[in-house]
Amino acid sequence: xxxxxxxxxxxxxxxxxxxxxxxxxxxxxxxxxxxxxxxxxxxxxxxxxxxxxxxxxxxxxxxxxxxxxxxxxxxxxxxxxxxxxxxxxxxxxxxxxxxxxxxxxxxxxxxxxxxxxxxxxxxxxxxxxxxxxxxxxxxxxxxxxxxxxxxxxxxxxxxxxxxxxxxxxxxxxxxxxxxxxxxxxxxxxxxxxxxxxxxxxxxxxxxxxxxxxxxxxxxxxxxxxxx
Amino acid sequence: xxxxxxxxxxxxxxxxxxxxxxxxxxxxxxxxxxxxxxxxxxxxxxxxxxxxxxxxxxxxxxxxxxxxxxxxxxxxxxxxxxxxxxxxxxxxxxxxxxxxxxxxxxxxxxxxxxxxxxxxxxxxxxxxxxxxxxxxxxxxxxxxxxxxxxxxxxxxxxxxxxxxxxxxxxxxxxxxxxxxxxxxxxxxxxxxxxxxxxxxxxxxxxxxxxxxxxxxxxxxxxxxxxxxxxxxxxxxxxxxxxxxxxxxxxxxxxxxxxxxxxxxxxxxxxxxxxxxxxxxxxxxxxxxxxxxxxxxxxxxxxxxxxxxxxxxxxxxxxxxxxxxxxxxxxxxxxxxxxxxxxxxxxxxxxxxxxxxxxxxxxxxxxxxxxxxxxxxxxxxxxxxxxxxxxxxxxxxxxxxxxxxxxxxxxxxxxxxxxxxxxxxxxxxxxxxxxxxxxxxxxxxxxxxxxxxxxxxxxxxxxxxxxxxxxxxxxxxxxxxxxxxxxxxxxxxxxxxxxxxxxxxxxxxxxxxxxxxxxxxxxxxxxxxxxxxxxxxxxxxxxxxxxxxxxxxxxxxxxxxxxxxxxxxxxxxxxxxxxx
Numbered sequence: 093x094x095x096x097x098x099x100x101x102x103x104x105x106x107x108x109x110x111x112x113x114x115x116x117x118x119x120x121x122x123x124x125x126x127x128x129x130x131x132x133x134x135x136x137x138x139x140x141x142x143x144x145x146x147x148x149x150x151x152x153x154x155x156x157x158x159x160x161x162x163x164x165x166x167x168x169x170x171x172x173x174x175x176x177x178x179x180x181x182x183x184x185x186x187x188x189x190x191x192x193x194x195x196x197x198x199x200x201x202x203x204x205x206x207x208x209x210x211x212x213x214x215x216x217x218x219x220x221x222x223x224x225x226x227x228x229x230x231x232x233x234x235x236x237x238x239x240x241x242x243x244x245x246x247x248x249x250x251x252x253x254x255x256x257x258x259x260x261x262x263x264x265x266x267x268x269x270x271x272x273x274x275x276x277x278x279x280x281x282x283x284x285x286x287x288x289x290x291x292x293x294x295x296x297x298x299x300x301x302x303x304x305x306x307x308x309x310x311x312x313x314x315x316x317x318x319x
Numbered sequence: 320x321x322x323x324x325x326x327x328x329x330x331x332x333x334x335x336x337x338x339x340x341x342x343x344x345x346x347x348x349x350x351x352x353x354x355x356x357x358x359x360x361x362x363x364x365x366x367x368x369x370x371x372x373x374x375x376x377x378x379x380x381x382x383x384x385x386x387x388x389x390x391x392x393x394x395x396x397x398x399x400x401x402x403x404x405x406x407x408x409x410x411x412x413x414x415x416x417x418x419x420x421x422x423x424x425x426x427x428x429x430x431x432x433x434x435x436x437x438x439x440x441x442x443x444x445x446x447x448x449x450x451x452x453x454x455x456x457x458x459x460x461x462x463x464x465x466x467x468x469x470x471x472x473x474x475x476x477x478x479x480x481x482x483x484x485x486x487x488x489x490x491x492x493x494x495x496x497x498x499x500x501x502x503x504x505x506x507x508x509x510x511x512x513x514x515x516x517x518x519x520x521x522x523x524x525x526x527x528x529x530x531x532x533x534x535x536x537x538x539x540x541x542x543x544x545x546x547x548x549x550x551x552x553x554x555x556x557x558x559x560x561x562x563x564x565x566x567x568x569x570x571x572x573x574x575x576x577x578x579x580x581x582x583x584x585x586x587x588x589x590x591x592x593x594x595x596x597x598x599x600x601x602x603x604x605x606x607x608x609x610x611x612x613x614x615x616x617x618x619x620x621x622x623x624x625x626x627x628x629x630x631x632x633x634x635x636x637x638x639x640x641x642x643x644x645x646x647x648x649x650x651x652x653x654x655x656x657x658x659x660x661x662x663x664x665x666x667x668x669x670x671x672x673x674x675x676x677x678x679x680x681x682x683x684x685x686x687x688x689x690x691x692x693x694x695x696x697x698x699x700x701x702x703x704x705x706x707x708x709x710x711x712x713x714x715x716x717x718x719x720x721x722x723x724x725x726x727x728x729x730x731x732x733x734x735x736x737x738x739x740x741x742x743x744x745x746x747x748x749x750x751x752x753x754x755x756x757x758x759x760x761x762x763x764x765x766x767x768x769x770x771x772x773x774x775x776x777x778x779x780x781x782x783x784x785x786x787x788x789x790x791x792x793x794x795x796x797x798x799x800x801x802x803x804x805x806x807x808x809x810x811x812x813x814x815x816x817x818x819x820x821x822x823x824x825x826x827x828x829x830x831x832x833x834x835x836x837x838x839x840x841x842x843x844x845x846x847x848x849x850x851x852x853x854x855x856x857x858x859x860x861x862x863x864x865x866x867x868x869x870x871x872x873x874x875x876x877x878x879x880x881x882x883x884x885x886x887x888x889x890x891x892x893x894x895x896x897x898x
Binding site for chain 1: 418431432499502503506507510511512513514515516517518519521537538540541544545547549550552556557558559560564573575576577578583584588602634869
């Protein structure tokens with residue numbers, strides 16, 4: 093069926109705020125994007141609140157903890173071949189995650205060009221990078237647990253160090269793991285050609301989620317490892 | 320820049336049900352999901368109503384009922400509060416009415432993602448089952464009060480400190496997942512799937528209220544989720560997020576250095592917007608009921624929209640007025656008292672506009688209208704006591720007394736319930752095709768409305784006397800006179816009568832469904848789109864082959880020169896005034 097002409101047209105004829113308001117209130121989609129993409133944006137907004145509240149809670153308990161806060165940079169340091177390297181592991185993990193954002197962005201580009209093969213390869217590369225991030229995180233957790241860090245206490249000071257660390261990196265790790273599964277499912281569907289008719293917005297939607305998870309990591313990195 | 324018009328651009332294929340199971344059980348139709356949500360919510364609501372009756376029995380006639388001991392009483396208080404606020408009001412207003420009305424009122428065929436919508440209901444049902452399961456675990460449900468304040472919520476001495484609190488926190492987390500799935504759908508549907516001609520400023524206020532409330536929910540529930548996760552960790556694996564070092568029952572515990580105040584901040588960062596998650600849909604629906612039954616356009620439509628949005632925004636910066644006695648910095652009290660009083664401005668504006676809509680209207684005292692007018696009374700009443708409690712100096716002596724209980728029951732207990740009944744009586748002919756019995760409806764209204772005052776008006780006096788809330792029994796307290804007990808007994812009688820009078824409503828619904836008169840098409844003469852469907856009740860897909868086209872706002876009542884005293888939104892121009 094041919095859609096009728098919109099009754100209230102808007103071609104951004106009016107510049108400035110009033111034009112934007114008029115445009116927004118018109119009888120069309122408030123955002124010129126597929127439904128799924130808008131829904132992902134709203135979900136990410138909600139998820140932003142979750143992570144912000146996690147981090148705010150972390151700052152609050154850190155400031156109000158009665159014991160001294162453990163020296164983060166020493167705890168997260170690695171000694172490789174006799175050389176003491178603070179934040180080495182975290183630097184590698186961050187590098188991997190940022191790189192995966194790059195491959196994801198390329199996947200989106202190739203998806204819109206209709207290059208299914210490259211899209212799938214790049215999505216799988218993203219998923220593999222994500223999985224290796226989770227693997228390194230598991231390594232980091234086991235090292236800390238080996239050193240005696242527990243959610244309810246640690247040898248160096250405030251118990252909240254371990255509690256917030258495991259809770260927040262764990263919650264972020266769950267997001268990355270979910271993202272890896274999500275990427276794998278979508279990559280398989282792209283390979284099968286499920287989206288030939290509907291278009292490849294879904295790859296971009298997956299990408300939105302992935303970039304969000306990366307962005308959140310930057311904040312966790314800053315507040316946890318650098319503070 | 321070219322924009323895609325909306326209307327028939329269906330991105331997700333409408334799921335076509337073929338069997339009984341896909342049509343009524345695993346249904347993806349928003350109308351069926353709405354009814355599933357509503358029935359579940361009303362069912363748990365009745366459980367909570369019975370709990371409140373049991374509480375009142377103890378308060379009115381202490382030492383009479385052996386099966387209510389102090390622990391059971393605290394459990395009744397907790398479960399009553401939590402169920403009413405979250406599992407009844409939030410679920411019924413957004414999951415029930417939101418689901419039913421959004422696609423119909425914006426002229427869409429369904430929610431944008433019907434499958435997600437179905438998952439939302441089943442996840443909600445799971446959260447209800449987990450919640451009710453806590454009645455059957457050792458120790459029973461939690462008795463920490465609906466605010467679940469640590470440290471007492473998870474410590475020995477509080478009823479249900481073992482399993483009850485764990486199930487409560489799990490159930491809340493599941494509910495938030497369910498709400499998020501539904502909420503994403505509601506927001507996206509309103510923003511993207513409106514039909515031709517339905518600009519934002521032509522939307523009925525019902526949709527504005529539900530839309531804004533859903534946005535609030537998506538931003539406020541994260542705080543509850545995070546605090547539920549943190550308290551769960553405190554309880555299960557012994558972290559100390561909220562738990563300071565303390566001695567319990569003569570034993571020093573392993574907790575150290577946590578902050579109980581942090582929980583209060585997180586809880587109320589959710590808890591205050593939650594008030595408006597319940598109130599805003601009610602504001603919207605009551606506006607439409609009043610305009611329709613007074614045959615007059617809503618007074619100040621634009622201001623009503625902006626008031627809804629302003630209240631929504633302000634609701635995020637008032638949370639600490641629940642915490643004046645928590646010992647926070649006095650400057651915070653000043654800030655939060657100021658924002659709290661500012662929020663009274665758009666709220667009062669809405670009340671004036673409802674009254675001005677009635678002014679010189681052609682008021683039909685139908686059952687929905689009676690409940691709507693009742694709402695204006697109860698809401699104004701509750702709003703005025705809110706001005707007392709919003710001020711730090713007046714709140715301090717009144718905090719944790721029955722004055723507070725009376726205030727929040729008037730403003731967010733009774734008022735939304737009045738609107739819910741108005742809405743049920745108003746939209747029942749659409750949902751079922753049958754008209755509820757008017758006489759029974761009026762009896763139901765008068766019992767509920769007058770009973771409300773018989774219950775809550777005396778509670779204000781109890782509050783001024785200093786009677787503390789949540790107490791199992793008063794004992795020999797000197798400053799509380801004997802007569803307070805007489806007042807308590809009369810409140811209990813009124814509460815039981817109001818509770819029982821809800822049976823009139825249930826009987827009315829069952830009777831109407833079995834042998835009610837057909838309501839016919841658009842019995843109230845309403846203008847909004849949901850009444851203009853080709854079939855009543857609307858079928859799957861809502862609109863037949865073509866979507867409606869909207870030509871005017873939703874409030875063209877009694878337009879001079881028009882044939883009828885209302886002009887439906889989808890009637891072309893040339894017959895009446897332009898919205």
